Amino acid sequence: MWIFDLDRHGWWWGNEAALTFWGLNSVDELVNKDLSGDTQGARDRMLQTFELAAKNGISIDPWTTYPNGKAKTLYMLHKAVLIGPERHRAIIAYVNEQVELGETPENLLLVEAMRYTTVLVSTFTFSGEIVIENPAATEAYKHIIPQQLSDDKNAFTARFEHPEEGIKRLKEATEKRVGRWTHMMRTSAGLRQHTLDIRITRHPLTAEFLILVTEYDVSELHQALDAANHAQIELKKQAHFDAITGLPSLHYLQQHAGDYLAKAKRQNQQIAIMFLDLDGFKSVNDSWGHDAGDQVLQQVAQRFTHILRQSDQLARIGGDEFVIMIDDLKDRADVETIAQKLIDELKAPIDFTFSNNETKQVKIGVSIGISFFPDHGSTLDDLVKVADRAMYDVKRQGKNNYSLAKFVLL
Numbered sequence: 001m002w003i004f005d006l007d008r009h010g011w012w013w014g015n016e017a018a019l020t021f022w023g024l025n026s027v028d029e030l031v032n033k034d035l036s037g038d039t040q041g042a043r044d045r046m047l048q049t050f051e052l053a054a055k056n057g058i059s060i061d062p063w064t065t066y067p068n069g070k071a072k073t074l075y076m077l078h079k080a081v082l083i084g085p086e087r088h089r090a091i092i093a094y095v096n097e098q099v100e101l102g103e104t105p106e107n108l109l110l111v112e113a114m115r116y117t118t119v120l121v122s123t124f125t126f127s128g129e130i131v132i133e134n135p136a137a138t139e140a141y142k143h144i145i146p147q148q149l150s151d152d153k154n155a156f157t158a159r160f161e162h163p164e165e166g167i168k169r170l171k172e173a174t175e176k177r178v179g180r181w182t183h184m185m186r187t188s189a190g191l192r193q194h195t196l197d198i199r200i201t202r203h204p205l206t207a208e209f210l211i212l213v214t215e216y217d218v219s220e221l222h223q224a225l226d227a228a229n230h231a232q233i234e235l236k237k238q239a240h241f242d243a244i245t246g247l248p249s250l251h252y253l254q255q256h257a258g259d260y261l262a263k264a265k266r267q268n269q270q271i272a273i274m275f276l277d278l279d280g281f282k283s284v285n286d287s288w289g290h291d292a293g294d295q296v297l298q299q300v301a302q303r304f305t306h307i308l309r310q311s312d313q314l315a316r317i318g319g320d321e322f323v324i325m326i327d328d329l330k331d332r333a334d335v336e337t338i339a340q341k342l343i344d345e346l347k348a349p350i351d352f353t354f355s356n357n358e359t360k361q362v363k364i365g366v367s368i369g370i371s372f373f374p375d376h377g378s379t380l381d382d383l384v385k386v387a388d389r390a391m392y393d394v395k396r397q398g399k400n401n402y403s404l405a406k407f408v409l410l
Contacts, residue, residue: 001095002030003081006046007088009035021095023068048135050091054080055145061132063093120194120215123201126174128154128166131203131210140187140215156211159185173198173211182218193219242316244294245301250317250384253325257380260313260327261373270329271373273380274339275387276304278320278346279365279399288352288360295352296362303345307338323384332372332404339368339402365400367391376405 002014014022014030024030053059063076077094120140122133130146146155157166161184169181177200185194194215201212240252264271278300285293297320304314304322313325326335349361369390371377376386390405397403 002093003083004046004091004093005083005088006050006090007086009038009043009046012083012088012090018095021065021067045135046091047089048138049078050080050089051142052133052135052138053078053091055138055142056130057147059132061134120213120217122213122215123203124156124170124211124213126170126209126211128156128170130155137215140185140189143188144186156213159187161186161191169196169198170211173200185215192217193222244297245316247301247305247322248313248315250315250323253313253315253323254380256313257325260325261378261380264327264373269327270332270375271383272324272326272329272332272335273371273373273383273387274324274326274335274342274402275369275371275384275391276322276324276342277367277391277395279367280362281320281364284362284364288354288362292352292354292360292362296350296364299350299352300346300364304342307341307345323387325380329372335370336402336404339370342366342368343400343402367394367399368402369394369405370402371405376407 002018003012004010005012011030011033014027019025019027019030022030022033024033049059049061049063052061057079059078060075061078062073064073066072074095079092079094081090081092082088083090117134118136120134120137122137123131125131133141141159144155144158149155149158153163156170157163160166160169165183169179169183172179178198180195180197182193182195184191187194195218197214197216199212199214201210202208203210240249240255241247242249260271263269281293281296284296297316301314301316301322304324308314308324309326311327313327315323315325317323324338326338329335343366346364346366349363351359351361353359369387369392371383371386371390373383377383386405386407389407390403393403394401
């Protein structure tokens with residue numbers, strides 16, 4: 001047994017068995033032993049052991065020592081204390097050579113790997129009490145003090161953001177003996193997403209069955225995946241919906257038009273395509289700017305949507321142009337009625353507001369060309385082109401009206 005002073009990084013005291021272990025003749029030799037060659041990793045390991053022992057009251061973990069320059073790995077018991085008038089942090093180490101793990105290189109390498117890996121490794125009893133953990137796990141859960149947990153929690157479940165998930169996982173681990181799950185965990189760095197690889201192992205000394213938990217922090221991976229998924233959704237939204245009005249785009253309409261046209265063909269029905277171009281909109285942008293123009297487009301979209309049935313498809317195809325697809329058409333006169341309603345809906349002035357809260361009004365109109373499936377084309381592109389030409393007939397004849405197509409594409 002010995003006492004190691006962390007703040008001066010040297011021994012404070014050791015008993016006769018400790019002197020024999022280190023091959024020394026006196027306590028003075030132990031206290032004055034040169035440790036200047038210790039790595040920063042070894043110093044960090046001592047600090048983590050102190051914190052673990054302070055948290056749990058006593059810690060039991062594998063430790064590689066080098067008496068007479070020869071590596072020896074043992075299970076050691078550590079207790080955290082404060083010593084001397086300056087209250088230095090110290091560890092009381094208890095070593096029982098009967099529990100030595102051995103001197104084979106394989107054992108030493110495995111112990112060292114567990115000690116210095118950034119992966120969190122812990123073992124628990126089947127009731128969820130901590131048995132041993134590596135420094136990475138100690139650091140991640142240093143805020144959880146087993147002695148301070150309520151009766152309905154244990155060291156295992158207390159790590160989970162939602163303890164009921166920990167209870168379920170503990171039960172599954174003991175029943176299935178193996179599994180991998182991902183959970184939000186309450187670490188000292190905040191909530192982190194960890195993948196838990198859980199296995200059943202046995203204590204090398206007592207042969208007691210234990211739960212071995214290896215935790216991988218996958219927060220950044222999931223954040224990257226979520227960001228990529230969000231970006232994909234946004235790109236799809238931008239491709240399918242107009243950013244100003246929120247209406248579907250022509251691309252969206254093209255993706256779904258085939259189903260509507262195929263259905264109409266099977267059921268021997270008509271579909272109407274309306275091509276709409278706003279009258280007087282260019283002067284809004286030229287006179288008051290694009291922000292005013294955007295507000296006008298938004299209100300136009302709202303008014304048009306109010307007129308149409310829920311099954312009708314309204315899309316903005318760019319600038320001040322819109323396309324409407326009306327399926328399940330019983331009578332062409334119904335389309336003319338809808339067209340007139342759209343024109344009448346824009347007779348009321350449209351308000352828009354400047355950044356200084358000043359409000360102005362503008363009056364615009366709409367010219368509409370109408371084509372029909374199957375008379376004027378068998379594809380959406382053809383029907384839109386025919387309706388576009390019919391709309392230009394309205395423009396030439398004075399605007400703010402509608403016209404039915406009288407021709408087909410050659």
